[in-house]
Amino acid sequence: MLTPKQKKIFEYIKKYIKENDYSPSLEEIGRHFKLVKSTVHQHVETLKEKGYLNKLDYQARTIEISENKKYSDLVVIPLLGTIAAGQPIEAIEDKEIIEVPKSQLSKSGEHFALKVSGDSMIGEGISNGDIVVIRKQPTAENGETVVALLNDNEVTLKKIYREKNGFRLQPANPNLKPIFTKELAVQGKVITVIRKFKELKELKKSIKTEENKIKKERELEPYLNKVYLGDIMDLLKKLPDKCVDMIFGDPDYNVGIKYGAQTYTKNFDEYIDWYIELTKESMRVLKDDGNLFMLNYPKQNAHLRVRYLDNIYSLINEYVWVYNTNVGHTPKRFTTAHRTILHIRKTEKNKFYKDNITVPYKNPTDKRILHNLKNGSRGRMPYDWFYFDLVKNVSKEKTYHVCQIPQKLTEMLIKSCTIPNNIVLVLFGGSGSELEICKLLKRQYISAEIDPKYHELILSRLKNGKIKEKYKLQFRKNKKESQMSSLPLF
Structure with a gap:
């Protein structure tokens, strides 16, 4: 049984871990x-x-909630009624059942x-409305x-x-007097206390939630x-519901791009x-x-919104990635030099970490800006359009993969949420x-790549922490030029 102070500290640690995904330090607990x-x-x-609790000795922030206490199986035991923690009451007749953790x-x-x-x-931490779990035994x-059963009833x-x-029979309350009796029958001994029915229900809900969490982790x-x-669609069907924190998608744009000799372009409606x-x-x-981010050309994302997203989700933002380009110019229209990023959220309680991505104020001497800085502001939020250069050859x-998104862009998105x-799900592994970025930022990741040669590139890049020469675009170009120069001339 925990003392009131121990219980408060335990509850604080649980809440802190739930909100921050890591444990508080001893100093933070002390300050609180x-x-x-x-x-x-x-x-x-x-x-x-x-x-x-579990704690790894000599390491900071390594307090964990013990699985033995929190996630153990529930056991059904009878709830026999109400007992007096005051004056004796009539013998128990009502009978229900409740579930309690086996570990208790x-x-x-x-x-x-x-x-x-x-x-x-109350001095033993047993309050009005609590549930006591009793081990049946005739002595103590x-x-x-x-x-204790008095007078048989x-x-x-x-x-x-x-x-x-x-x-x-001694109460644990200085305002009450003990009961003296020549005879009594011990019905059992208290082994644990559960804080009220509401807490029991919350405990059961918590256990169920954690059981589901453990099941998802195994899957x-x-x-x-x-x-x-x-294929990414095959991978998605293997994953459980609600299991990743962020998704980044940069699919083929259906504009005839060739990945080596392979193209995935199809009829637009089919796409x-x-x-x-x-x-x-x-x-x-x-x-x-x-948070889900889908990067594509404006037309493709517009059709996705009109034909599906806008009918299902209300929390959709559209951002614009702008870049400089030396290709795609035409005398009949303005040059396309941007792509759109759809940001889709299920609820307004989505995780978003503003301080991870703030940028300096443009006018830091402005009175309002000075006020914000004085109150701890780290800067302003980026606008909903972003300028990042294309990955140059x-x-x-730059690898030999034909379509790469600048890492600064994806780093900003990953840091934001x-x-x-x-866990970040990157739908298309591509160049890796x-x-x-996930690995450098200590995010866990899941991804798929359908092309074996790109899959090999990704694994090499993640293992070695760099792009080997044979996977670089310039290496391929130099090798091709060398082969061309060695051909006989006629």
């Missing part, structure tokens, strides 16, 4: 409860000993539960909290002490931090049907607080540039 570090350390060690029961023996009425045991040691919850002429394990060799199906499956595997990050250990 106004305790010195040594006292916090004692409480954490006690929670470890009682099985509520003794390893052997029969158990039942009772709802507490009164506050005579001095000082143990028991269910009254029950009470007290500490038991043997006296010269009988028994003393994800074969694909996590790996690149699936095959949009495929694009819609891709987006549907992507939204299925996206968590409720996640001479760039260090994920933190370390979050987005996956390299």
